[in-house]
Amino acid sequence: MAPSMQLAPHPSIPKPEGPVMVCILDGWGVNVEDKYNAVFSADTPTTDALRAVPRRYRSVKAHGTAVGLPSDADMGNSEVGHNALGSGQVVDQGARLVDMALESGKMFEGAGWKLISGAFADHTVHFIGLLSDGGVHSRFNQLIGCIKGAVERGAKRIRVHILTDGRDVPDGSSAAFVAQLQEDLAGLKGCDAKIASGGGRMNITMDRYEADWSMVKRGWDAHVLGKAPHTFKDALTAVKTLRGDPENPISDQYLPAFVIVDDDGKPVGTIEDGDAVVLFNFRADRMVEMSKAFEYPDFDIFDRVRYPADLKFVGMMQYDGDLLLPKTYLVPPPEIKGVSGEYLVKNGITTFACSETQKFGHVTFFWNGNRSGYFDSSKETYLEIPSDNCPFNEKPDMKAVEIMEAGREALRSGKYQMVRLNFANPDMVGHTGDLNASIRACAVVDECVAELIKVVDEVNGRFLVTSDHGNSDDMVQREKKTLKPLIDKDTGKPMPLTSHTLAPVPVYIGGKGLPANVVLRDDLPDAGLANITATYINLLGLQAPEKYKPSLIVAE
Numbered sequence: 001m002a003p004s005m006q007l008a009p010h011p012s013i014p015k016p017e018g019p020v021m022v023c024i025l026d027g028w029g030v031n032v033e034d035k036y037n038a039v040f041s042a043d044t045p046t047t048d049a050l051r052a053v054p055r056r057y058r059s060v061k062a063h064g065t066a067v068g069l070p071s072d073a074d075m076g077n078s079e080v081g082h083n084a085l086g087s088g089q090v091v092d093q094g095a096r097l098v099d100m101a102l103e104s105g106k107m108f109e110g111a112g113w114k115l116i117s118g119a120f121a122d123h124t125v126h127f128i129g130l131l132s133d134g135g136v137h138s139r140f141n142q143l144i145g146c147i148k149g150a151v152e153r154g155a156k157r158i159r160v161h162i163l164t165d166g167r168d169v170p171d172g173s174s175a176a177f178v179a180q181l182q183e184d185l186a187g188l189k190g191c192d193a194k195i196a197s198g199g200g201r202m203n204i205t206m207d208r209y210e211a212d213w214s215m216v217k218r219g220w221d222a223h224v225l226g227k228a229p230h231t232f233k234d235a236l237t238a239v240k241t242l243r244g245d246p247e248n249p250i251s252d253q254y255l256p257a258f259v260i261v262d263d264d265g266k267p268v269g270t271i272e273d274g275d276a277v278v279l280f281n282f283r284a285d286r287m288v289e290m291s292k293a294f295e296y297p298d299f300d301i302f303d304r305v306r307y308p309a310d311l312k313f314v315g316m317m318q319y320d321g322d323l324l325l326p327k328t329y330l331v332p333p334p335e336i337k338g339v340s341g342e343y344l345v346k347n348g349i350t351t352f353a354c355s356e357t358q359k360f361g362h363v364t365f366f367w368n369g370n371r372s373g374y375f376d377s378s379k380e381t382y383l384e385i386p387s388d389n390c391p392f393n394e395k396p397d398m399k400a401v402e403i404m405e406a407g408r409e410a411l412r413s414g415k416y417q418m419v420r421l422n423f424a425n426p427d428m429v430g431h432t433g434d435l436n437a438s439i440r441a442c443a444v445v446d447e448c449v450a451e452l453i454k455v456v457d458e459v460n461g462r463f464l465v466t467s468d469h470g471n472s473d474d475m476v477q478r479e480k481k482t483l484k485p486l487i488d489k490d491t492g493k494p495m496p497l498t499s500h501t502l503a504p505v506p507v508y509i510g511g512k513g514l515p516a517n518v519v520l521r522d523d524l525p526d527a528g529l530a531n532i533t534a535t536y537i538n539l540l541g542l543q544a545p546e547k548y549k550p551s552l553i554v555a556e
């Protein structure tokens with residue numbers, strides 16, 4: 001082992017007899033305590049009790065610059081959250097790197113831009129991605145920046161394929177983004193630019209972790225082949241019509257696929273031989289599958305029917321550095337080096353990591369600094385429990401009990417020194433905007449934490465329970481100043497909040513194997529998620545790498 005990767009024993013925190021468990025309650029923030037806070041409203045006796053233990057509970061920042069996002073107005077998300085939790089470092093994240101590449105002009109100088117510019121004169125440049133200013137997967141102004149850059153550099157024909165959001169931004173906001181995009185495209189001089197196809201992000205194109213490839217097929221059919229269940233002459237009409245009854249609309253997230261056609265009913269923007277395609281999302285998880293469909297000539301997961309020849313395909317970023325997918329991209333992704341997973345295997349620590357499909361890549365790929373696979377398969381076991389395929393408010397328990405049971409077995413097995421679990425419920429159910437289901441989601445996760453802590457105590461282990469960002473902790477849109485819920489004019493009901501929040505997240509530590517003198521420091525009031533990495537390494541009885549953000553604990 002490189003001497004630099006050796007972790008010294010901690011001078012005052014001994015190695016534990018049993019394993020260390022790190023639990024991430026995805027989307028569980030600390031926020032305004034009222035009935036719209038599902039974390040607060042749920043029956044959560046276990047985390048309530050943990051919160052009451054002196055000097056073993058605190059909260060940490062999980063949004064904005066504390067996790068490498070452009071500004072403190074940016075809510076946290078799973079990618080940046082797990083990157084920070086697993087690496088102990090704050091790196092400039094995709095959102096910021098794209099902003100910088102646009103500002104400096106570097107965007108227009110690299111290999112990715114060169115490739116697409118081959119289509120500017122005689123072919124069409126297609127942009128496919130999430131249309132909102134959520135800043136989690138993409139941002140509206142970055143799309144416009146790229147389109148304007150292409151037009152200024154000679155692009156003659158542009159088609160935009162839009163995925164409506166309603167998840168990282170309020171549901172119902174898609175119509176406004178579409179209207180704005182149409183206006184911006186109409187204002188471009190010397191370029192024929194139109195919206196060509198679209199659909200809801202949870203219905204087409206943006207599947208992740210291979211949970212449902214049929215979503216990607218529906219996207220391919222609409223964007224590439226110009227085939228969808230609905231056709232319209234105009235995208236704003238499409239979105240407004242497909243939402244249906246204003247009293248009971250279909251969420252922007254789930255709008256069916258549509259294709260824009262001309263007066264003769266012909267699609268205005270199929271993807272043809274020689275065209276360029278830009279996936280304009282910077283975040284990886286929900287772009288990997290569509291990238292494979294575009295990049296791999298022998299792709300066979302679904303029938304693409306037609307695969308355009310001489311396609312100039314790029315991602316906004318490289319979405320998988322191990323698969324080199326896509327080969328060509330506009331902006332180099334963040335480089336996260338020396339993550340804790342690598343240190344652990346190099347120091348002989350055995351790890352078990354588990355979540356259900358929807359968060360499996362979060363607790364492995366994102367945790368490991370956007371790396372696929374194991375650092376050392378003889379020391380690590382990653383277990384994916386298949387998620388249900390349904391809107392998660394219908395089954396708010398999701399696979400929490402199964403994850404808990406797998407965690408319990410791993411803790412008891414004696415095989416692992418570290419057990420890392422992610423519970424998806426407060427996040428995935430929170431994204432549906434369904435308050436009651438989110439309350440149930442939080443309650444079931446609390447029950448699972450109780451079961452796990454019993455086993456940690458049984459094996460003389462230690463635990464750290466935390467989260468990656470807020471979500472279920474606020475389920476309603478509010479007036480900025482008074483924090484009063486905003487009321488929907490059509491329904492008279494409070495307007496649901498489907499997105500993450502800016503809230504900090506809790507950190508609870510404990511376990512029978514944790515010496516009584518180990519407590520949370522009180523001199524790091526501004527600590528963030530990246531401080532948790534050194535903390536859990538200390539719980540393992542080891543000193544953390546020097547470059548990591550400081551540990552939250554001390555032995556007094």
Ligand SMILES: O=C(O)[C@H](O)COP(=O)(O)O
Binds near residue numbers: 077431
């Ligand atoms: O992709 C999603 O589901 C949301 O945009 C972000 O949620 P996550 O960051 O918790 O995965």
Ligand SMILES: [Mn+2]
Binds near residue numbers: 081468
């Ligand atoms: Mn998350």
Ligand SMILES: [Mn+2]
Binds near residue numbers: 078427500
């Ligand atoms: Mn989320």
